[in-house]
Amino acid sequence: MVFSSITFLFRFLPIFMILYFAAPRRMKNIILFLGSLIFYAWGEPVYVLLMLFSTLSDYIHGRLIDKYRGKTAAKGLLISSIIINLGVLGFFKYSDFLIGTVNGLFGSSIPLLDLPLPIGISFYTFQTMSYTIDCYRGEAKVQKNILDFGVYVTMFPQLIAGPIVKYRDVEEQLHLRKPDITAISYGCCRFITGLAKKVLLANNLGLLWTEISGKNPSEITVLGAWLGAVAYAFQIYFDFSGYSDMAIGLGAMLGFHFPENFKYPYVARSITDFWRRWHISLSSWFREYVYIPLGGNRRGLPRQLLNILIVWMLTGIWHGAGWNFLLWGLWFALWLILEKLVLGRILKALPGVFGLMYTWLIVLVSWVFFAIESGAGALDYLYVMFGQGTAGLYDSPTLFLLLEYRVLLVLAAVAATPLVHLLAQALLHATGSVTVAIRRVLEKLIPAMLLLASVAYIVEASYNPFLYFRF
Amino acid sequence: MKLENDKLHAGMTVALFALVLLVFAVVDMAESDRLFSQTENRILAQRPKWSLESVLDGSYEREYENYATDQFVSRDTWVMLKTRMDILLQKKVIKGVYLAADGYLIEQHLPQEYDGELTDKRLDQLRQLTERYPQSLVMLAPTADNILTEKLPSHAVSYDQSRLMERVKGQIGEEHVIDLFPTLLEHREEYIYYRTDHHWTTLGAYYAYLEWARKVGYPPRDYDPQDLETVSDSFLGTLHSRINLPMEPDDIQIFPRTNRRSVKITYDFDRETSSYYEPSYLEDKNQYGYFLDDNHAFVEIETAYYADGKELFIIKDSYANSLIPILAPHYEKIYVLDLRYYNGSLFSLMDQYVTDDRVSVLVMYNCIHFLEDFSYR
Numbered sequence: 001m002v003f004s005s006i007t008f009l010f011r012f013l014p015i016f017m018i019l020y021f022a023a024p025r026r027m028k029n030i031i032l033f034l035g036s037l038i039f040y041a042w043g044e045p046v047y048v049l050l051m052l053f054s055t056l057s058d059y060i061h062g063r064l065i066d067k068y069r070g071k072t073a074a075k076g077l078l079i080s081s082i083i084i085n086l087g088v089l090g091f092f093k094y095s096d097f098l099i100g101t102v103n104g105l106f107g108s109s110i111p112l113l114d115l116p117l118p119i120g121i122s123f124y125t126f127q128t129m130s131y132t133i134d135c136y137r138g139e140a141k142v143q144k145n146i147l148d149f150g151v152y153v154t155m156f157p158q159l160i161a162g163p164i165v166k167y168r169d170v171e172e173q174l175h176l177r178k179p180d181i182t183a184i185s186y187g188c189c190r191f192i193t194g195l196a197k198k199v200l201l202a203n204n205l206g207l208l209w210t211e212i213s214g215k216n217p218s219e220i221t222v223l224g225a226w227l228g229a230v231a232y233a234f235q236i237y238f239d240f241s242g243y244s245d246m247a248i249g250l251g252a253m254l255g256f257h258f259p260e261n262f263k264y265p266y267v268a269r270s271i272t273d274f275w276r277r278w279h280i281s282l283s284s285w286f287r288e289y290v291y292i293p294l295g296g297n298r299r300g301l302p303r304q305l306l307n308i309l310i311v312w313m314l315t316g317i318w319h320g321a322g323w324n325f326l327l328w329g330l331w332f333a334l335w336l337i338l339e340k341l342v343l344g345r346i347l348k349a350l351p352g353v354f355g356l357m358y359t360w361l362i363v364l365v366s367w368v369f370f371a372i373e374s375g376a377g378a379l380d381y382l383y384v385m386f387g388q389g390t391a392g393l394y395d396s397p398t399l400f401l402l403l404e405y406r407v408l409l410v411l412a413a414v415a416a417t418p419l420v421h422l423l424a425q426a427l428l429h430a431t432g433s434v435t436v437a438i439r440r441v442l443e444k445l446i447p448a449m450l451l452l453a454s455v456a457y458i459v460e461a462s463y464n465p466f467l468y469f470r471f
Numbered sequence: 472m473k474l475e476n477d478k479l480h481a482g483m484t485v486a487l488f489a490l491v492l493l494v495f496a497v498v499d500m501a502e503s504d505r506l507f508s509q510t511e512n513r514i515l516a517q518r519p520k521w522s523l524e525s526v527l528d529g530s531y532e533r534e535y536e537n538y539a540t541d542q543f544v545s546r547d548t549w550v551m552l553k554t555r556m557d558i559l560l561q562k563k564v565i566k567g568v569y570l571a572a573d574g575y576l577i578e579q580h581l582p583q584e585y586d587g588e589l590t591d592k593r594l595d596q597l598r599q600l601t602e603r604y605p606q607s608l609v610m611l612a613p614t615a616d617n618i619l620t621e622k623l624p625s626h627a628v629s630y631d632q633s634r635l636m637e638r639v640k641g642q643i644g645e646e647h648v649i650d651l652f653p654t655l656l657e658h659r660e661e662y663i664y665y666r667t668d669h670h671w672t673t674l675g676a677y678y679a680y681l682e683w684a685r686k687v688g689y690p691p692r693d694y695d696p697q698d699l700e701t702v703s704d705s706f707l708g709t710l711h712s713r714i715n716l717p718m719e720p721d722d723i724q725i726f727p728r729t730n731r732r733s734v735k736i737t738y739d740f741d742r743e744t745s746s747y748y749e750p751s752y753l754e755d756k757n758q759y760g761y762f763l764d765d766n767h768a769f770v771e772i773e774t775a776y777y778a779d780g781k782e783l784f785i786i787k788d789s790y791a792n793s794l795i796p797i798l799a800p801h802y803e804k805i806y807v808l809d810l811r812y813y814n815g816s817l818f819s820l821m822d823q824y825v826t827d828d829r830v831s832v833l834v835m836y837n838c839i840h841f842l843e844d845f846s847y848r
Contacts, residue, residue, distance in 0.1 A: 006539040007532075010496040017489070043532040185481035188488040204560075215583070400563075400626035407560045444484055451491060453556060459540055459549035 001042040002160070003246045004199050004458055012039060020254070021179075029151050029175070032254065039156040040120070047118035050088065055153045057084050058128040059146050062135045066142035074136060081132040085125045092118055097321035120160035122318055124153055126285055131167035133289055140168040148174040157250035161243040163261040163281035166288075170256055177255025187252030189447050194245025196450040199457045201412050202239035205231045208405050213372065217380035223394035225384040227402060229364045232371050234412040237266065240279070259284075266416040269355030270347050271335040271362055282318070286311045305340065309333045319370070324378060328369045335362050499544035508541075509756050510715050511550070516541040551715050558716075563624035566713040571622040574719060575666045576710035577615045578839075580630040585842050590635065593845050594642045597834065600786075601643045603818060604825055607832040609639060610649040610683060612671060612790050614837050615664040618655045632838040649686045654678045665721045668708020670759055671837075673699060673724045676794040683798060687831075692728075692800055699724040702750070706758040723758055729796040735773040738764055747772075747796040762792035768812035772805040779803075782830040784821060786810060788840035802831075810847050817847035 001008050016035045023031050041048040061081035068074045096112045103110055131152070134140035143149040152174055158165055212220060212228030220228070244261035251258040261281050268274035275283050291311045297304040309330075316329020339347070347355045365382065372378040384390040414420065427439045508515050519525070519534035526532070543549065557565050564570070569577040601607045613636075616629040623629070633652055640648050655663060655678060663675030671679075674696055684691040706721040725748065733745045744764070752760035763770060766789060782804040785791055791807070799805060806824050810817070825832060836845060 001532075005536055006543055007536050009492060010499055010543075011539070014489075014492045014496045043529045045527050045529070181478055181485060182481045185484040188485055192488070219583070396626045397628045400624070400628060403624075403626060404562055404564065411560075440480055443480070444487055447484070448487060448491065451488070452552070455495075456549045456552040456556065459543050459546055460553040461540060 001039050001156075003243070004195060004203075004454070006458060007042070008039075009455070009458070012042075017253070028177075029147050032156075033147060033150050033154060036151070036154040036156040036159060040154065040159060044119050047121075050092075050118055050121070051124060051154060052150075054085065054088060054125060054128055055150050056146075057081070058132055058153070059143070059149045061132050062142050062149070063144070065132060065136050069138075078132055078136040082129060085129050089121060089125045092121055094317075094321045123162050123164055124159065126164050126282075127167070128153055130164075130285065130289065134166070134168050140171055143167075143171075143174070145175065155251075155256075157254070157256070158247040158258060161240070161247070162279070163244050163247060163258055164285050165258055165281070166285070169259055173256050179255060183252050183255065187249045187254075189249070189443070190252060191246050191249030192447040192451050192454070194242040194247075194249060195454045197238040197242030197245060197415070199242075199454040200450075201408070201415060202235045202237075202242060203457065204408055205238070205405070205412060206235040208401060208408075209235055209371070211401065213381070217377075217384050218389060219391050220381070220384045221391050221394045221398045222384065222387055224398040224401070225381060225390070226364075227398065227405075228381075229368055229385065230409070231405070232367050233266070233364055234409070234416065236367065236370075237262070237416060238412065264416065264418050266360070266363075267356065267418070268359045269352050270339055270344060270359060271332060272339050272344065273355075274359055274363060275332070275336070282315065286315060290314060301340075305337050308336050308340070312336065320373075322373055324369050324373050324375060327375070328366055331362075331366050331369060495544055499542075502542075502544050504542045508546070510547050510712055515546075518542075547715065554714055554716055563627070568710050568713050569616070569623055569627060570714070571619065571624065573622055573666075575615070575619060575622050575664075576714060576718075577619060577623060577664075578669045578710060579627075580614065580616055580839055582628060582630045585630040585635075585839070589842060590638065593842055594638060596846060597639065598643050600817075600832075600834065601647050604821070604832045606828060606830075607647055607834065608649055608683075608686065609643065609647050609834040610651065610679065611636065611639065611841050612651050612675075612679060612835075612837040613655060614669065614839050615671075617652075617838075618659050619664060621659075630839075635838050635842075649679075649683055651679050651682055654682045662722075665706065665708050667711035667718055667721050668706065668759060669710055670708070670793070671790060672721075673726065673793050673797075676790075677726070677797060679794060680797045683833075684801075689801055692797075694726045694728065694797065698727060700727045702748070702761065703753045703758055705753075707756070708759065712756070723753070723761060726797060729799070732775055734775055734799070736763075737771040738767045739769055740771075747799070759789065759792070762789075763795060763807070765789075765792075766809055766812065767807075768809055770805075770807035772799065772807065774799045774803055774805065776800045776803060780829050782806070782824070783833060784808070784825050784830055785833045785835055786817075786845075787833075787835040788837060788844060790837045790840070791835040794835065811844050813847075815848070 001012060003009075012035075016031075020028060020031050020035070037048055037052075040051060058081055061077055061084075065074050065077045065081075068077065092115055095115065099110050099112055102108060131140065131143070131149075135142055143152070152165075152167060152170060208231035209228050212224050212231070215224075241262035248258045248260070259281055261279060263277040263280065265274050265277035268277050291307050294307045294310065295303055296307060312329040312333035313326060314329070315332070316325045316327070319325045319328070335343070347358065365385075368381050368385070369378050372381055380389070427435065427442070430436065430439070504517065505515055506517070507513070516534070516537040518538055519531055521531045525534075554565055558570070562570075564579055567579045569579055571577045597609065601609065611632075613632045616623065616627075617632045620629070636648070636650055636652060640650070655675065658675075658678050661674060662672055663678065664671050677694060677696065680694075681691055701722045701724050703723040704720060706723050707718065708721060711718055730746060730748060734747065736744045736747070738744070747763055748761050749764045750761065752758055752765065757765065759765075772795070776799070778801055781802050783798075783802045784806045785795070786808050788809070788811075795805065795807065808817075808820070813820070821832070824830060834845075
């Protein structure tokens with residue numbers, strides 16, 4: 001089930017919330033667990049078994065790691081847990097990619113498995129791994145209650161599109177959550193914000209990208225190509241961060257406190273900065289469980305650069321089983337390494353606007369790789385962006401699209417900055433009685449309007465994609 | 472005190488959110504389903520039947536989502552809300568319809584959708600037809616986006632139908648072609664296209680008729696646009712349906728003369744009537760169906776005029792429906808074929824009717840329908 005759907009908003013969510021809040025405290029986890037299974041099974045009924053298997057496997061591994069703590073067996077169990085998780089992920093996500101690559105290299109014709117990718121598998125396997133690893137390291141207590149553990153793995157708010165919640169971040173909340181009306185109210189507003197970002201901004205700008213990228217490259221103008229890339233940049237940001245907002249909001253309603261996943265990445269002044277603001281839960285996962293164990297920056301510069309390369313190859317391939325995603329990761333590794341070596345110091349010396357433009361340029365190019373899966377197609381598109389093999393600088397169709405989307409683009413640009421947030425904060429801390437009264441009205445009126453507007457765009461859904469089926 | 476206040480207001484926010492979701496959910500589930508949306512002019516998704524198989528492969532869930540969305544409570548209002556927001560966002564094209572100047576809705580036809588191999592195939596079949604029946608004339612009407620260009624939003628792009636006309640002329644010879652561009656462009660300030668529908672008006676059809684008469688060399692009957700009689704002033708057409716905003720409706724007009732004489736019309740070899748017009752449609756949404764009872768595969772018309780035994784075989788789309796009553800007096804019998812509803816062999820059907828030179832052949836489409844629908848076996 002996806003959040004931006006009638007089934008979720010007007011069937012699942014109301015029924016679930018009534019049951020959840022009506023139930024006595026000791027029943028809440030069982031309702032959350034069963035609700036999450038239904039949420040997942042709606043559309044993926046078979047793979048729910050895979051998720052349950054993964055849950056059971058890591059629950060047992062955790063118990064055993066705890067039992068054999070300090071003995072070599074514990075290490076063996078940790079490795080076994082990681083192998084099972086990566087095995088499941090590898091089998092369902094990367095088999096066909098590997099087979100295709102082998103076939104391509106050796107001219108063999110091993111048949112593809114054609115397995116549909118289980119939704120959210122990359123998110124929940126990473127979550128369960130964080131549990132067994134933390135358990136082994138002694139950074140998280142073993143979870144003896146299988147229901148509490150099941151809730152952690154399957155919890156519907158962040159199940160299908162993150163954020164990747166580390167076990168120790170929610171360890172206590174799994175069995176003790178205090179209902180708090182302010183948190184619930186915050187959760188509602190946060191959820192609606194995310195829904196509006198996804199439905200009003202991402203989906204609509206996605207249409208612009210689809211229209212431009214659907215053309216033959218020779219018919220795209222330079223302006224059109226940039227317009228398309230910007231549209232995609234906004235689409236993926238508002239879609240992805242919108243999902244995270246919805247997850248964080250739903251979590252808050254249930255009494256969970258999930259980590260933030262995005263912090264205005266498009267105001268970043270460098271790629272290093274960008275990755276501190278983009279999909280934070282994934283980069284911090286890789287940082288903690290790959291980069292630092294590999295030695296991080298403690299084993300000299302060459303080793304650090306190698307570690308960066310490894311982490312970003314993995315980051316790339318995490319986003320999808322395809323060469324373009326690997327390339328996408330390597331592209332970032334390249335600039336991160338350059339920034340470590342020289343670029344970072346140069347950027348610091350220059351006015352911030354240069355850093356901003358440089359970051360946008362690198363990121364826009366990266367989205368072309370990311371969005372266009374065939375390498376040749378991505379290259380053709382990039383050529384057009386830089387004036388090669390294009391239909392010209394601009395033409396009437398491009399200008400028409402620019403006019404059609406100008407308001408939406410401006411809104412998106414504003415929404416991608418902390419401006420609205422800062423305004424809200426200023427209003428929140430204002431004390432004049434008139435300002436307070438205005439705030440009281442606005443904090444109800446704006447979410448209500450955004451909710452109704454989003455529902456209208458869902459009901460009249462000409463375009464409402466789920467972008468993470470490859471993650 | 473402030474803390475208490477904050478809690479109170481937080482509670483109000485939560486209550487508001489819960490209320491919106493709950494009220495719509497309850498009303499939505501209680502409300503009965505509709506089969507058809509008048510405003511959107513389409514059949515809505517119905518409650519899917521579940522089976523173990525369809526649930527397990529996820530198709531039931533997908534169909535359920537379509538169903539829940541299509542049948543969502545007061546869907547029409549949501550659709551209208553969305554359109555209004557699109558307009559607020561300064562969008563000029565909504566669901567393939569330009570919000571043009573002077574209260575016009577004009578259908579969008581993008582070049583990339585109509586250029587290409589399809590055109591070659593259509594032209595090829597058209598050439599075969601005119602070679603077999605040398606008395607054929609081809610009249611392709613440009614759609615509003617090619618004529619009312621001044622009303623389109625700036626930088627709007629349209630498929631250039633005058634280029635299609637040039638290709639048609641090149642393919643089948645100019646002598647077979649009635650080019651409506653000059654006359655319609657000349658009269659573009661007049662009410663020749665409906666503002667809310669993709670058809671031309673009776674006045675538009677009338678100018679086409681004059682052009683046709685010039686081509687075939689008949690003196691045109693003395694219709695006077697001053698005499699046009701308004702039979703409906705509440706026509707909200709197909710383009711309006713897509714946008715679904717309050718708009719000033721169109722008028723449907725006829726030349727009174729065309730309705731004076733009783734004719735004999737046989738629809739699909741079955742139902743007989745005595746008028747070109749079906750007033751029952753004027754009560755309904757699809758008012759253009761007033762002309763020749765909407766769409767039929769085959770219509771036979773005995774005009775009750777004396778025309779020296781001349782007959783006409785028309786292969787056409789709905790644009791012709793408002794033209795046929797005007798040009799009817801020039802023929803004793805008219806056979807009207809709509810290829811969309813006819814699966815048999817075209818030539819074997821035509822050979823039954825087009826027996827000698829007294830029977831003329833007319834291909835009458837708008838350029839877009841021609842590209843979309845003109846194909847035969």
